[in-house]
Amino acid sequence: MLLQIPDILTPKQVALCRSKLDGADWADGRITAGYQSAKTKDNLQLPENSPVARELGALVLDALAKNSTFFSAALPRRIYPPLFNCYRGGQSFGFHVDNAVRYDRSAGPRPEPVRTDVSATLFLSAPDDYDGGELIIEDTFGTQRVKLPAGHMVLYPGTSLHQVTPVTRGARIASFFWLQSMLRDDGQRRTMFDLDLSIRQLTQATPDHPALVRLTGVYHNLLRRWADT
Numbered sequence: 001m002l003l004q005i006p007d008i009l010t011p012k013q014v015a016l017c018r019s020k021l022d023g024a025d026w027a028d029g030r031i032t033a034g035y036q037s038a039k040t041k042d043n044l045q046l047p048e049n050s051p052v053a054r055e056l057g058a059l060v061l062d063a064l065a066k067n068s069t070f071f072s073a074a075l076p077r078r079i080y081p082p083l084f085n086c087y088r089g090g091q092s093f094g095f096h097v098d099n100a101v102r103y104d105r106s107a108g109p110r111p112e113p114v115r116t117d118v119s120a121t122l123f124l125s126a127p128d129d130y131d132g133g134e135l136i137i138e139d140t141f142g143t144q145r146v147k148l149p150a151g152h153m154v155l156y157p158g159t160s161l162h163q164v165t166p167v168t169r170g171a172r173i174a175s176f177f178w179l180q181s182m183l184r185d186d187g188q189r190r191t192m193f194d195l196d197l198s199i200r201q202l203t204q205a206t207p208d209h210p211a212l213v214r215l216t217g218v219y220h221n222l223l224r225r226w227a228d229t
């Protein structure tokens with residue numbers, strides 16, 4: 001499932017991020033690339049342990065925690081600390097599939113493995129401020145080209161082939177991260193997301209319908225059956 005979620009960050013939060021990122025100490029993006037993707041990766045990234053990355057990463061995590069659509073679609077179990085990247089001057093990232101497991105070294109002495117079930121890009125540049133820089137995602141749902149307003153985010157399966165096209169004018173700044181879901185399987189996540197949306201719509205339309213109790217029970221019983229926690 002590919003899902004666009006608007007307004008993860010408010011315009012004020014985006015402006016705060018940009019004020020810290022525009023003058024930040026960017027490094028070569030290959031610092032987090034695997035062997036294969038390093039060959040096609042040409043961008044800039046904030047080092048994971050830089051104070052700006054940590055501060056803004058916490059801001060993004062806080063915003064995600066308040067977003068019920070994100071929770072419903074991703075059913076997160078572990079979120080890799082958000083990273084920040086920048087493409088400019090023709091930079092791009094060719095087709096690749098993200099590494100299956102990332103090791104979160106921020107939590108303590110022992111690295112915490114995070115299976116990358118879901119990938120996310122949170123846009124921090126307005127689309128009019130740069131040319132190119134489309135995130136192209138190829139999967140069984142076809143080819144999708146994504147370029148969103150600042151503050152909006154796209155979620156897509158970690159299993160997908162994807163690329164970022166060359167940025168030929170301006171700069172494309174974004175936060176990106178991965179998460180391990182309670183549901184490893186994309187189809188199961190999709191089913192639970194649809195079920196949750198349907199229950200919410202029915203609750204709005206007929207709040208006292210007796211079948212809602214049973215239907216909500218079905219949601220939780222499916223999650224109990226499938227979730228790995």
Ligand SMILES: O=C(O)CCC(=O)C(=O)O
Pocket residue numbers: 085093098121135162164174176
């Ligand atoms: O910049 C993006 O939107 C995606 C970055 C990406 O695919 C990666 O770093 O693996």
Ligand SMILES: [Fe+2]
Pocket residue numbers: 096097098162
């Ligand atoms: Fe990627």
